[in-house]
Amino acid sequence: VSAPATDPRELLALARAGDRRALGRLLTQVEDGTPAARALLPALPTDGPRAHVVGITGPPGAGKSSLVNALVTAIRDQGRTVAVLAVDPSSPITGGAILGDRVRMQQHAQDPGVFIRSMASRGQGGGLAAATHDAAMVLARVGFDTVLIETVGAGQGEVAVAGITDTTIVVEAPGMGDEVQALKAGLMEMAHIVVVSKADMPGADQAAAALRAMLTVGAQHDRAMGDRPHPRRPEVLLASSTEGTGIAELLAAIDRRRPSTDDPASASVSVPGASSVDASKVELRALSEKDDRVVFGILRRSLDDMLRRQGHAEGWPFDPADDAEWARWRPVYEHVRTTAELAVGAELDGRLIGYARTISRGDARELTELFVLPEAQGAGVGTRLLDRTFTDDGRPRTILASRDPSALSRYLRIGLVHSTTIHTFEGPPAADPMPLPPDVSAVPMERSDANALMDDLADVDAVVLGVRRDVDHRWLGATRVGWTLVREGSAVGYVYAGRDRWTETAGAGFQGPIAVVDPTLVAGAIGLIEAHARANADPLIELEIPLANRVAVRYLLDRGYRIDPGPYHLLEDPPRILADRYLVMSPPFHV
Amino acid sequence: MSERPIKVLIAKPGLDGHDRGAKVLARGLRDEGFEVVYTGIRQTPEMIVATAEQEDVDVVGLSILSGAHLTLLPRVTSLLRERGMGDVLVTAGGIIPDDDIPELQAAGVGEVFGPGTSIGEVATYLREHVRPRAG
Numbered sequence: 001v002s003a004p005a006t007d008p009r010e011l012l013a014l015a016r017a018g019d020r021r022a023l024g025r026l027l028t029q030v031e032d033g034t035p036a037a038r039a040l041l042p043a044l045p046t047d048g049p050r051a052h053v054v055g056i057t058g059p060p061g062a063g064k065s066s067l068v069n070a071l072v073t074a075i076r077d078q079g080r081t082v083a084v085l086a087v088d089p090s091s092p093i094t095g096g097a098i099l100g101d102r103v104r105m106q107q108h109a110q111d112p113g114v115f116i117r118s119m120a121s122r123g124q125g126g127g128l129a130a131a132t133h134d135a136a137m138v139l140a141r142v143g144f145d146t147v148l149i150e151t152v153g154a155g156q157g158e159v160a161v162a163g164i165t166d167t168t169i170v171v172e173a174p175g176m177g178d179e180v181q182a183l184k185a186g187l188m189e190m191a192h193i194v195v196v197s198k199a200d201m202p203g204a205d206q207a208a209a210a211l212r213a214m215l216t217v218g219a220q221h222d223r224a225m226g227d228r229p230h231p232r233r234p235e236v237l238l239a240s241s242t243e244g245t246g247i248a249e250l251l252a253a254i255d256r257r258r259p260s261t262d263d264p265a266s267a268s269v270s271v272p273g274a275s276s277v278d279a280s281k282v283e284l285r286a287l288s289e290k291d292d293r294v295v296f297g298i299l300r301r302s303l304d305d306m307l308r309r310q311g312h313a314e315g316w317p318f319d320p321a322d323d324a325e326w327a328r329w330r331p332v333y334e335h336v337r338t339t340a341e342l343a344v345g346a347e348l349d350g351r352l353i354g355y356a357r358t359i360s361r362g363d364a365r366e367l368t369e370l371f372v373l374p375e376a377q378g379a380g381v382g383t384r385l386l387d388r389t390f391t392d393d394g395r396p397r398t399i400l401a402s403r404d405p406s407a408l409s410r411y412l413r414i415g416l417v418h419s420t421t422i423h424t425f426e427g428p429p430a431a432d433p434m435p436l437p438p439d440v441s442a443v444p445m446e447r448s449d450a451n452a453l454m455d456d457l458a459d460v461d462a463v464v465l466g467v468r469r470d471v472d473h474r475w476l477g478a479t480r481v482g483w484t485l486v487r488e489g490s491a492v493g494y495v496y497a498g499r500d501r502w503t504e505t506a507g508a509g510f511q512g513p514i515a516v517v518d519p520t521l522v523a524g525a526i527g528l529i530e531a532h533a534r535a536n537a538d539p540l541i542e543l544e545i546p547l548a549n550r551v552a553v554r555y556l557l558d559r560g561y562r563i564d565p566g567p568y569h570l571l572e573d574p575p576r577i578l579a580d581r582y583l584v585m586s587p588p589f590h591v
Numbered sequence: 592m593s594e595r596p597i598k599v600l601i602a603k604p605g606l607d608g609h610d611r612g613a614k615v616l617a618r619g620l621r622d623e624g625f626e627v628v629y630t631g632i633r634q635t636p637e638m639i640v641a642t643a644e645q646e647d648v649d650v651v652g653l654s655i656l657s658g659a660h661l662t663l664l665p666r667v668t669s670l671l672r673e674r675g676m677g678d679v680l681v682t683a684g685g686i687i688p689d690d691d692i693p694e695l696q697a698a699g700v701g702e703v704f705g706p707g708t709s710i711g712e713v714a715t716y717l718r719e720h721v722r723p724r725a726g
Contacts, residue, residue: 021675024647032595095596096621102642103631109638115645120596120626 008040015142020115023142027117030134041134042378044141051083051140051147052258058171060152063197065104066241067171067250068150072108074251080145081113085135087151090120097121101150115144133405136165146254167257169193169250170234172211174203191234193253199238199246211236277348277379284388287343287355292333293326294352295345298371305374306404310565335475336368342389346372346381356385362467364396370407377406386410392573396466399571400584408569416571420548420579424564425556429534429541433527434555436485440492440521442528445482453477456484456491464515466576476513476585483528485521492517496585497529498541511543513585522551522581546570546579596626597721599650602639603632604667605657612685613654619710625717636666644674649721652713655685661694668699678722684708 005011005022008029014022029037056064068084075082086101099118108114119135132149139147149165170191196208235253239246287295300318308315318325337343339359346354354372358365367390372381390397392415399411400422412418436442445453458468476482476496485493493516511533514525526543533541542564545552570577570584601617603610610632617627628646630638643651651671653664660683668681683695684704692703702716 020641021644024645028598028647090596090626091621094622094624096624097596097626098617098621099626099628099646100617102628106630106634106638106642109630109634109645110641116642117645118628122596 008034008037009043012040012044012138012142015138018112018143020112023115023138024117026138027135030138031119031131033131033134037134041137044137051144052167052254053136053140053147053149053165054254055149055151055165055168056171057151057168058197059173062171062173063241064150064152064171065101067195067197067239068101068148069105069107070239070241070244070247071148071251071254072105072114074247075146076108076111076113081143082146082148083115083117083139083142083144085117085119085132085139085147085149087119087121087132087149089152090122095122115139133409166259167192167254169195169254171195171197172207173198174201174207192257193250194234194236195246195250196236196238197241199240200243204238208236208238277353277376277381279379279381279384281348282353282379282381282384283347284344284384285347287337287345287357289337291345291352291355292330292337293320295355296326296329296333298352298355298373299369301373302371303402306402307565310403331479335472339471340368341365344385344388346376346385348376354381354385356389358389360395361469361472364398364467365390365393366398366400367411382407383410386414390414396576397573398577401569401571403567403569411571416573417575419570419572419575419577420546422544422546422568422570422584424542425545425553425561426540426542426564427556427559427561428539429530430559430561431534432559433530433534434523435527436521436524440485440487440524442483442495443486445477445484445494448484453484457494459491460484460494460515460517463517464578464581481532485516485525493521493525495525495528497532498538510585511541512583514583516581519549519551519578519580522549522583523555526552526555526583544568544584546582546584548579549583550580552583596624597650597717598626598628598646598648599652599717600628600630600639600643600646600648601652601654602630602634602642603654604634604636604639604663605655605659606633607655607657608632609656610654612656616652616654616684616710616713620714620717623710623714625714636663636670639667640670640674640676643671643676643679648679650680650682650717653681653683653685655683655687658686660685660687661691664695664700665698672699680717680721682713682716684713 005014006025008026011022011026011029015026026037030041056068058064065086068086072082072084084105086099086105088097088099088101090097097120099120102109102116102118105116108116117135117139119132122131132151136147136149168191170193172194174196194211196204196211198204237246237250237253239250241247297318297320300316304315304317336357336359341358341360343357344355345352353376354370356370357368359368360366367386370382370385370389372385397416399416401408401411448456454470454473457473458470461468480496480498482494482496484491485495493514495514496512498510511529514522514529516522516525529541529543543552543556543561545556547553570579599620601613601620603613613629617629620627628642628648630642634642639651639653651667653667655663664681664683671677671679671681677699680701681699682701682704687695687703687705695703701720704713
């Protein structure tokens with residue numbers, strides 16, 4: 001036997017020719033992130049067919065592995081090929097892992113049309129995205145018809161899955177109990193298909209009916225939302241892996257979502273190298289005030305493209321000549337620009353094609369924006385901007401990142417860690433706002449002495465965020481209504497509420513931020529905003545909620561607020577923001 | 592890449608259904624920092640080798656209590672060699688008479704761990720004998 005190949009390019013060629021040993025070895029290098037494997041990824045072939053990448057997630061015990069096994073059987077019965085990537089958590093203490101998903105799939109172990117690979121999350125938290133994403137990209141391009149990615153589900157892995165798949169399936173077992181409601185709420189908005197597994201068990205029909213009802217309520221809100229982007233509603237299906245019922249229907253639903261090969265929007269597993277931009281001609285330069293409007297156009301076009309790629313048919317279109325829209329967003333832009341630490345543009349032939357901006361607050365830095373025009377993505381411009389503005393210099397770092405997979409991979413690779421996912425919750429302000437506890441009073445900020453107010457706010461921020469940020473509070477105070485929460489003479493929190501001056505024209509009620517030193521005050525703080533909105537007859541309020549904030553999530557879901565699409569991930573290095581005591585300001589440019 | 596965890600396939604070839612020992616070993620090695628692929632009972636040598644290939648493991652650990660070790664274990668090592676995986680470390684545990692060990696080792700099986708072996712001994716052996724990895 002000759003010496004086995006170790007060069008990833010050689011392994012890839014062998015894998016594409018059907019050599020399973022070579023594919024196994026290549027995936028190990030991808031998983032380990034060897035320099036040679038990382039260099040290979042942008043060179044993956046982009047021509048020809050690629051697999052339909054399907055993520056399957058849900059809480060432990062929901063029956064994901066059995067469902068994957070049943071799907072593999074159904075796909076093989078049709079003569080098609082399939083790869084499975086089964087991700088299990090690593091022990092955070094020892095780094096070891098038990099990868100046991102294969103137990104339910106071993107009947108397919110010898111089938112040459114099936115390739116099953118187990119992966120340990122290696123303690124990366126949301127950083128799961130990096131290695132899983134890369135492995136999925138390889139599997140999608142070596143000739144399989146379908147790639148199934150199974151992730152265990154309590155919080156982080158499944159979020160990562162939603163960013164890297166064409167189709168996301170959330171599996172729920174009947175009778176999983178109330179405590180998964182919050183998790184479910186976050187997951188459902190990412191699901192294209194919701195499967196109630198174990199359909200042979202009692203309670204399955206009721207569970208499916210409850211899920212359908214919950215999703216229908218959302219659809220009613222959609223109609224009230226006008227032209228703002230909102231999500232497609234997932235299908236809810238019943239399936240039993242043991243009895244085989246519902247599997248054919250599930251596979252048909254999956255296949256209906258297969259991206260067509262000639263649809264440019266189908267490249268949701270990002271394929272670097274697709275850009276025609278010659279990166280060597282791109283120059284980086286400092287941004288100035290004169291660039292404001294061009295920069296805003298880059299942000300809006302990039303966001304519009306991303307939303308469309310993620311299945312929001314309406315996107316978020318922007319006409320660069322729309323003065324009113326620019327006027328609406330300009331104040332927050334100017335605040336970020338005037339308080340930026342670094343603002344760098346990427347220019348090609350005298351035209352800006354991307355930019356990045358950071359701010360510093362106290363000892364911490366935040367990447368507020370990094371956007372590259374859609375047609376210039378994949379040429380390494382984003383990585384260059386990131387290298388210029390946000391490498392590790394020892395200070396704590398924060399990013400509120402979109403779910404764009406290549407951007408996430410980039411951020412996770414430079415050492416940031418997923419802390420929580422943030423979603424917009426919105427709806428008419430509830431009629432029964434929670435009062436603050438009797439020993440806490442809400443003091444309007446405009447009645448406070450300015451210097452004492454800044455110190456009070458800084459005391460709260462020191463606990464909740466770990467930084468002092470007077471500059472933001474001065475801006476918030478000038479554009480929003482605010483209160484400090486006071487208990488026994490000490491500041492224990494603050495609350496900002498819309499409708500503020502710059503969103504008034506759009507009629508949307510952006511709220512926040514809220515910070516409280518005691519998590520039990522979260523509900524009363526939101527109640528303050530609700531009461532304020534009702535007093536103003538605002539039709540709708542919007543709050544940016546870290547899903548890790550159990551009190552806020554439960555409070556809002558119980559009152560019928562719905563979750564908007566387009567989650568953000570809070571990435572930190574090191575983690576320090578207390579998500580159970582903080583609701584982000586919206587729009588979420590900085591925490 | 593010296594920090595990458597060692598990846599071990601724990602498999603039970605043959606017809607006996609007693610997997611308690613294999614599961615204890617899998618958990619123990621997990622606690623020692625290994626990544627352990629566990630495939631369950633009644634695996635054929637062909638299934639085991641196909642799994643080792645897809646998972647690209649460093650070690651195949653075979654737990655066998657059925658008495659068929661002289662047939663099944665050499666079959667695994669020879670299939671591994673056929674598929675170009677002769678460098679994968681193969682170890683065995685379970686109920687294996689001392690007299691059979693030389694024959695197994697001649698067939699390419701590494702250490703044979705009898706009842707009473709501690710997890711720590713297994714872990715140390717694996718760390719010392721696993722092949723170096725490319726990349």
